[in-house]
Amino acid sequence: MTRTPVRVALTGARGGFGRTFLAQLRSIDRMTATQLIDPDVDGVRTLIADLGGLPDAEPIPGHDDVRWDEIDVLVEASGRVEAGYRYAAEAISRGIHVVMVSKEIESVAGVSLANAARERGVGYLPGDGDQPANLLRLLDWVEKVGLHVVALGKSGEYDLVFDPATGILDQQGERIDASGLGDHLFLADDIDETLAARAAIVAPLKRAAAADSCEMAVVSLYSGATADTERMHYPVARPSELADIYARRSDGGLIGTDRAVDVFSALRLPGETSFAGGVFTIVTTGDDEVWGLLAGKGHIVSRSGEYACIYWPYHFMGVETPLTIDAVTSGSTPFAEPRHHTVLAARASEALAAGTTFEVRGHHHEIAGVRPVIIDRADALSDTDDALTAAYYLLSGARLVRDVAEGDLIRISDLEGVADDVRAAFVEGVRL
Template sequence: MIQSPKPRRSAPIRVLLTGANGGYGRTLLDQLRRLPDMTATQLVDPDVAGVTRMLLELGVPAESIATPVTAAETSEALAAGRVAAIAAGDAIDWSAVDMLVEATGRVEAGHAYADTALERGAHVVMVSKEIESVAGVALAAKARAKGLRYLPGDGDQPADLIRLVDWVLACGFDIVALGKSSEYDLNFDPATGAVNQNGTVIDAPALAGLLALGDDPHATLAARADAVAALKRSAAADYCEMNVVSLYTGGVADVEGMHYPVARPDELADLYAEREHGGLIGRTGAVDVFSMLRLPGEASFAGGVFAIVRTGDPVTWEILRGKGHVVSRDGRYAAIYWPYHYMGIETPLTIAAAVDGTASTPEPRQHTILAARAIGDLEPGTSFRVEGHHHEIAGVAPVIVDPDAGEIAPYYLLSGATLRRPVAAGSLVTLDDLKGAPEAALAAYRSGLALPR
């Protein structure tokens, strides 16, 4: 049997995981149990009972789980070799933390955890894209100033795409577009004419005649979009992830709402070509998301990531087309892609890279802002809160805009804030429109925004 290597460190990396009782936390904890070089010793989540149940399900003996309520109790539990499941930050024993993996998804709390970790000399792996979109630039700058590492977590689409971009650029390509598939495929059954998107089923028999791009790809995309118009295909999470990718790559949205074509993977090189060659892209280096159209029995793109590059020698790329690679019909473009993101299963790669100082991740800058555009007229006193699986905010739509557009409020800085004055439908919410925004996160955002791009 081929097995993981034996320990290479004199002591394992001690991981503090915040937002532990979620899907990401579970996948990371499961994987860490396979790796002798790192271990999750402190797990923070308000639902301590849920964390405890999860640990038991993962095979952790009940006697090895502690639920301390003070930092002193946590220290005692760790000294006894137990895992500490704790409800809040005041019970963290920071002296026993080498690495924070932040996965709360909540700006105020997550920023405080990350900032405190850096103050206490711990590296940070940021899984919470919401925090990254607001304060990631400032947190990364603080980490550098302290000789620490602050990295997006492998396994989530932003870090995977940043890693793919690094590989693509190292190979010598120019990138025309980069992005990912949306979280849920459009599973179309030609036999019934139905489309299933994560359990939501609609009738869309017209798709049966739209499975190929045909001679007019733009007309085909419009017809596909009409066929599935009853489905909500975009999500704030998608916009946030592409904004994070922008911070690290300099990529920008071609249009603020992104294109979201309904597409099949073998079409990507044609669809994300430049407009002069029949594609969607009006500015190179564009970030975008597509909805994968999949037939029964076909593999998923699995929320994976892609980069569209300009090709070179036609003979070379015809050879590669013959081996199954995705090349545009005119041969000018190719899609290089990884059809996966494995969540916490990949994150140990980032943990090791942070501790060892081997990451090649570029310094982030606020190249774009994940902003909030009012869907309808918003009255003074309107309060905002993040809700649901995709962390949406009612009343506003997420958009990706240029940071030079003015004092624009980042989308997730609205969480917990209220409007001090009316905002007209179609307008971007500005910082001056808000009261009660998290002060520390706001200061971090302003600090990051001030850094040269």
């Protein structure tokens, strides 16, 4: 029988996700935030005060201070692979449900953690509110109604907002002169030509992020979808164009393999509705009359009428996560068991010398010297564990023991300083 209210512990409580989640819990009587785990204890106290108080919440500085017997559900949102993995693994071992928000941990150890949870008889799910779980829910709906999926994915975190009157393009406060974009606001008959022109104009902006690749790798774990190209396409696209752009290559689009994950940079004009980092699927249509009727009602259908875009233009972060807490405490399993159909790997973006130490930095949790790539599981495997291709976030805090040439994938044998338990979790997961 589920305890009421459900006692929820949260790691990474001081972060942006923590704020959105805790603010929402104030309105939900069936669950309560109790232990808020974060090294920034003073910051957590300030957060509690800013929210007008959380009656059961207590700041907890770290692992050694957690009272595990007073937790029903752990929401892991630290974003730190080694620490977060240990919080989740210990919670599962103690019979505590886990909602995994840290996509970095999911991409490395999600398969192992889900397997351990199943054996222990507790719930383990990716958290609603971030793009992976949202996209998986959308994909489930789309495929259950019998639609065939050609592509699925999300928009990048920040829109490209172009003002034709000034020629200025703004991406989250970074502004460039993009006056030439006015000539490419609409798709030409040759889609590749338009996309290449747009990409050249916006080239000064950083559009791809490790977080994007990580999120799509997590979607792959639960869906079996793979990347059409290891770095993904990242077209600069207006949402109304998605059904044309993500058509199969044989029909003039980008996609070479069905059920391909991808990310696009959302282009819009000032005042137009944002895609808001939302998620999409591209499906093939059937009856022309049906889809003509739907196009007339404003749904996105390709110029050929052969493809349609079904999308959710939102991800509300912690506002939605209580839905996942309901699911794990009720025993609901909305997704398939995760498996490594792909691996989020690290490819050297420059020649790297032995002794190089890797560190996860910045808002997008990126690692200097390597780029994230989504590769097929078969290409990551080897006869020995040490020769396995390393997961991207397995590099966190690790050091190279040999030189690595530009363009090479980093292997586990190239590294020292990888935490034994995290390494073992990855190896177990990728070999399952």
